[in-house]
Amino acid sequence: MTLSQVNTENAVQAVPAIPRPTAPAHVIKDDAEAIAVARGLATEFVKESAKRDRERIWPVAELDAFSQSGLWSINVPKAFGGPEVSYATLAKVIEIISAADSSIGQIAQNHLGVVAAIRTVSDPEQQKLLFAEVLKGTRFGNAFSEFGSKRAVDFETRFTDAGDHVVVNGRKFYSSGALLAHLVPIVALDDEGRAWYAIAQRDAPGLTVIDDWSSFGQRTTLSGTVLLDNVKVPKTHLVPGYKGYEVPTADGAIFQIIQVAVDTGIAQAAIDETVDFVRTKSRAWVDSGVENAWDDPYTIQAVGDLTLRLHAAQALLEKAGYAIDRAVLNPTADTVAEAQIATAEAKVLSTEIAIAATNKLFELAGTRSTLAEHNLDRHWRNARTHTLHDPVRWKYSILGKFFLNGEKPPLHAWS
Numbered sequence: 001m002t003l004s005q006v007n008t009e010n011a012v013q014a015v016p017a018i019p020r021p022t023a024p025a026h027v028i029k030d031d032a033e034a035i036a037v038a039r040g041l042a043t044e045f046v047k048e049s050a051k052r053d054r055e056r057i058w059p060v061a062e063l064d065a066f067s068q069s070g071l072w073s074i075n076v077p078k079a080f081g082g083p084e085v086s087y088a089t090l091a092k093v094i095e096i097i098s099a100a101d102s103s104i105g106q107i108a109q110n111h112l113g114v115v116a117a118i119r120t121v122s123d124p125e126q127q128k129l130l131f132a133e134v135l136k137g138t139r140f141g142n143a144f145s146e147f148g149s150k151r152a153v154d155f156e157t158r159f160t161d162a163g164d165h166v167v168v169n170g171r172k173f174y175s176s177g178a179l180l181a182h183l184v185p186i187v188a189l190d191d192e193g194r195a196w197y198a199i200a201q202r203d204a205p206g207l208t209v210i211d212d213w214s215s216f217g218q219r220t221t222l223s224g225t226v227l228l229d230n231v232k233v234p235k236t237h238l239v240p241g242y243k244g245y246e247v248p249t250a251d252g253a254i255f256q257i258i259q260v261a262v263d264t265g266i267a268q269a270a271i272d273e274t275v276d277f278v279r280t281k282s283r284a285w286v287d288s289g290v291e292n293a294w295d296d297p298y299t300i301q302a303v304g305d306l307t308l309r310l311h312a313a314q315a316l317l318e319k320a321g322y323a324i325d326r327a328v329l330n331p332t333a334d335t336v337a338e339a340q341i342a343t344a345e346a347k348v349l350s351t352e353i354a355i356a357a358t359n360k361l362f363e364l365a366g367t368r369s370t371l372a373e374h375n376l377d378r379h380w381r382n383a384r385t386h387t388l389h390d391p392v393r394w395k396y397s398i399l400g401k402f403f404l405n406g407e408k409p410p411l412h413a414w415s
Contacts, residue, residue: 017203025137026070031089038093042100049101050375080131088321091261098265103220107177110142113255121243141181143226147173172226179222199237206231217385248336250327263350270357277365313349337408344395351392354383
């Protein structure tokens with residue numbers, strides 16, 4: 001299917017833009033506060049997470065609380081008034097939020113990735129303008145990927161120069177966060193085929209977001225089709241994203257590490273649900289010789305194994321975060337490759353443990369855990385859906401080429 005054949009009959013279901021919060025967002029002061037704020041929010045987000053998934057309820061209040069908390073500006077550089085926390089801390093924040101509700105954790109991914117890209121490729125004047133927006137609590141959505149193209153890097157969306165602004169035309173899909181965003185970064189090509197982020201107002205004339213996301217997992221990531229019909233974007237908001245991949249930068253690893261953190265969060269949630277169910281609802285097996293399900297030796301071994309593998313993934317996630325910190329401060333071919341490799345390793349383990357933990361939950365908790373009233377299958381559905389964002393089998397290729405032949409990973413948003 002080509003982009004010109006995408007069905008847009010549901011355009012009448014276009015979702016109107018929402019007003020921005022009237023109060024300025026909080027600004028986090030340091031890494032410790034970022035973690036503490038994330039844990040406080042997660043305590044609230046988890047309460048209705050199963051219901052939001054079951055009924056596909058948009059997390060409107062939760063998203064406002066998330067962005068107003070200051071956690072959406074934690075990678076704004078200190079030179080522009082931001083916290084500039086470690087990427088190890090940023091990853092932990094996303095993991096904590098994702099353990100409570102992985103859809104909410106994913107919504108922040110592209111926002112934080114675009115903030116990182118602005119730091120890498122924008123001039124100081126543009127950085128000052130856009131970082132000020134982020135510090136106020138402005139949320140970036142995204143309109144990156146396109147439906148039906150041969151490869152993820154193939155874009156048909158383009159813009160034309162119109163003096164002090166550009167005009168964007170195209171269609172997008174997989175647009176996490178776009179429904180409730182304040183600004184929508186659009187990946188669009190110029191006349192030379194270079195990819196830019198054209199950051200449009202969510203309510204810009206010609207920008208239509210349709211609520212047609214129908215995946216069985218990550219059901220409330222506020223994604224959907226984005227239609228772009230002569231959308232005007234001021235050149236002040238035209239970010240040369242392509243520059244982040246012309247030379248070694250940490251931009252790709254940053255997009256990837258946030259993906260990893262969502263998956264370790266899902267795994268953590270699944271293990272927590274397993275432990276709670278086994279200790280409160282499961283029955284001991286007839287041949288086990290024990291009175292309580294939590295004394296079953298096979299269950300004990302399995303929970304120990306799952307937790308060990310999660311801790312291994314989390315350790316690599318933290319290692320990758322610190323490697324990204326070094327690559328951001330000193331972007332060389334070697335530091336960037338180090339960050340990419342560490343992140344790829346973490347991606348492999350996070351995918352494996354997310355799938356394993358969400359599957360093992362039912363084996364250990366028993367038949368009762370499959371009842372609709374618990375909605376525990378959301379963890380498997382979320383893990384299976386989210387881990388498909390980029391194929392982990394290609395991470396093994398990156399690792400093997402690097403460790404066997406010294407070949408550095410490619411420079412793009414999936415590496």
